[in-house]
Amino acid sequence: MKKFFKILLYILAGIILLLAVTYLFFFIKWKKASSENMALLGPEAPVITVEGHTFRDLNKNGQLDIYEDSRQTVDARVEDLISRMNQEEKAGMLFFHMMVMDEDGSPSEIPSFSNPFSLVLESPSSQIARKGMNHFNVLEAPSAEAMIKWNNELQKMAERTRLGIPITVGSDPRHGKGMNIGTAISTRFFSRWPSPLGLAATRDSALVHEFADIARQEYLAVGIRVALHPMADLATEPRWARVNGTFGEDAYLSAKLTGAYVLGFQGESLTNNSVACMTKHFSGGGPQEDGWDAHFASGPGQVYPGNNFDYHLIHFTEGAFPAGTAMIMPYYGIPKGQTSEDVGFAFNKDIITGLLRDSLGFDGVVCTDWAIVTDMFIKEAAAWGVEHLSEKERVKKIFDAGCDMIGGDSRTDLVLELLNEGGLTESRIDESVKRILKSKFILGIFDNPYLDDNQLSVFKNQTFKEKGKEAQRKSMVLLKNENDLLPLNKGIKVYSLGIDKEILSEYAKVVKTPEDADLIIHKLATPTSPPPK
Numbered sequence: 001m002k003k004f005f006k007i008l009l010y011i012l013a014g015i016i017l018l019l020a021v022t023y024l025f026f027f028i029k030w031k032k033a034s035s036e037n038m039a040l041l042g043p044e045a046p047v048i049t050v051e052g053h054t055f056r057d058l059n060k061n062g063q064l065d066i067y068e069d070s071r072q073t074v075d076a077r078v079e080d081l082i083s084r085m086n087q088e089e090k091a092g093m094l095f096f097h098m099m100v101m102d103e104d105g106s107p108s109e110i111p112s113f114s115n116p117f118s119l120v121l122e123s124p125s126s127q128i129a130r131k132g133m134n135h136f137n138v139l140e141a142p143s144a145e146a147m148i149k150w151n152n153e154l155q156k157m158a159e160r161t162r163l164g165i166p167i168t169v170g171s172d173p174r175h176g177k178g179m180n181i182g183t184a185i186s187t188r189f190f191s192r193w194p195s196p197l198g199l200a201a202t203r204d205s206a207l208v209h210e211f212a213d214i215a216r217q218e219y220l221a222v223g224i225r226v227a228l229h230p231m232a233d234l235a236t237e238p239r240w241a242r243v244n245g246t247f248g249e250d251a252y253l254s255a256k257l258t259g260a261y262v263l264g265f266q267g268e269s270l271t272n273n274s275v276a277c278m279t280k281h282f283s284g285g286g287p288q289e290d291g292w293d294a295h296f297a298s299g300p301g302q303v304y305p306g307n308n309f310d311y312h313l314i315h316f317t318e319g320a321f322p323a324g325t326a327m328i329m330p331y332y333g334i335p336k337g338q339t340s341e342d343v344g345f346a347f348n349k350d351i352i353t354g355l356l357r358d359s360l361g362f363d364g365v366v367c368t369d370w371a372i373v374t375d376m377f378i379k380e381a382a383a384w385g386v387e388h389l390s391e392k393e394r395v396k397k398i399f400d401a402g403c404d405m406i407g408g409d410s411r412t413d414l415v416l417e418l419l420n421e422g423g424l425t426e427s428r429i430d431e432s433v434k435r436i437l438k439s440k441f442i443l444g445i446f447d448n449p450y451l452d453d454n455q456l457s458v459f460k461n462q463t464f465k466e467k468g469k470e471a472q473r474k475s476m477v478l479l480k481n482e483n484d485l486l487p488l489n490k491g492i493k494v495y496s497l498g499i500d501k502e503i504l505s506e507y508a509k510v511v512k513t514p515e516d517a518d519l520i521i522h523k524l525a526t527p528t529s530p531p532p533k
Helices: 001-037 072-086 087-093 124-130 144-159 194-202 205-221 251-267 310-323 349-359 389-399 412-421 426-444 451-461 462-475
Strands: 046-048 053-056 095-099 135-138 166-173 225-227 277-284 327-330 366-371 406-407 493-497 518-524
Touching: 001 124, 001 389, 072 426, 087 095, 087 277, 087 426, 087 462, 095 124, 095 144, 124 144, 135 144, 144 451, 194 205, 194 251, 194 327, 205 251, 205 451, 205 462, 251 310, 277 310, 277 366, 327 349, 366 426, 389 412, 389 426, 412 426
Parallel strands: 095 135, 095 406, 135 166, 166 225, 225 277, 277 327, 327 366, 366 406, 493 518
Antiparallel strands: 046 053
């Protein structure tokens, strides 16, 4: 037996040594790549003074150019900057990818096992210095202080690029309790509010506007300038796993609340105090075939029994668009039988150009949902209807359809290849770059992208927290109370499944078996894809 354990110890030691050597190899490789990327960057932008006004000399040429001058019109600044951009910089502008931070808020240049996403995502220096990208969806954040540090270090890196184009930070919803990468990110230092479905239960557009305005202030304090929400979809298929992210199945209520939401984040018009809304998902997720979600190959189709496609536009035409949403995100799904070809919304020219651009007159930024070109480490690319196309052909089809940005990807190389081969024209790419730059300038990101700790005071505002609790109370809806079971007596014996027992024990006596319980509480999770066969 002693010999067995001795052999086992040697095996374990060997495995540990092998892992250590492997990590050391990759650490050296990552460190070298980071150094090479950082070497591509130039000096920081000096501050220059003209007629008593100070400006950042972003291209470091010693003079005030039009795009650097906050006194110029937005259109003039856009035209000046795009005339200076090369194809690589334009290609980088067209992608909106994910990024993580270390525990202290440093950009994750060197991946670590403590932050698994850093192991599969490109480093910040690769995306910024090498690929010219400047739009990022921030994932988990340990603290507000860390988010501020992360923002400032990324902005400093971007400032050192050739033209000094600053970073735009976006985020999925952060004000709920749920944590689901790709749909919502729980952030403990933000005020806590009900889900959109809970807000819809209040039927109170003034409350939704108040929430959005508070969320706007908290976003601004940590540098988030694009809300990858609201989720203006209709829960017309009750089996769909994302129903809780919607304002329900009533298109007219959803329109009213969507409009209030956008106005709370953006204001009456987009300004440097706004957070731009990327309202999703055009032309309306929700009618998912058999209830399966279009993130996955098991549920790519959207169906419209009763010929109700137009019903799924009402919350856009009477909500998001009148409120002036700055951006739109199409969903993954295929609107089956509704257009000239059965392909996903972002690949669908009838939807993006024919309906959204031409019929409805939307001229803001259209950004695809995440990962529809390249497979991700957690799922295959959601290229529904165009699975047979190469990655390069998918990129071409996205821009031919009328989209401006590709979410959750960083394939700038494919755009450059298409430009070089004539598959895309530079004039077509310029259309999208101009729309993207316009929102950057209006939001004031070019003039001052940096944050300071004075902005942290917003997280000490008890009024915000109390408003969130008030909204949660208003959102509660009692569906059934058979035999007057509710309210439960405090201290009742409960057997629970799917609920945090420590929290439940504050209100009830948690027992170990159903037989010992007065009541069983079972919290169910909604399935998102069919179970394996």
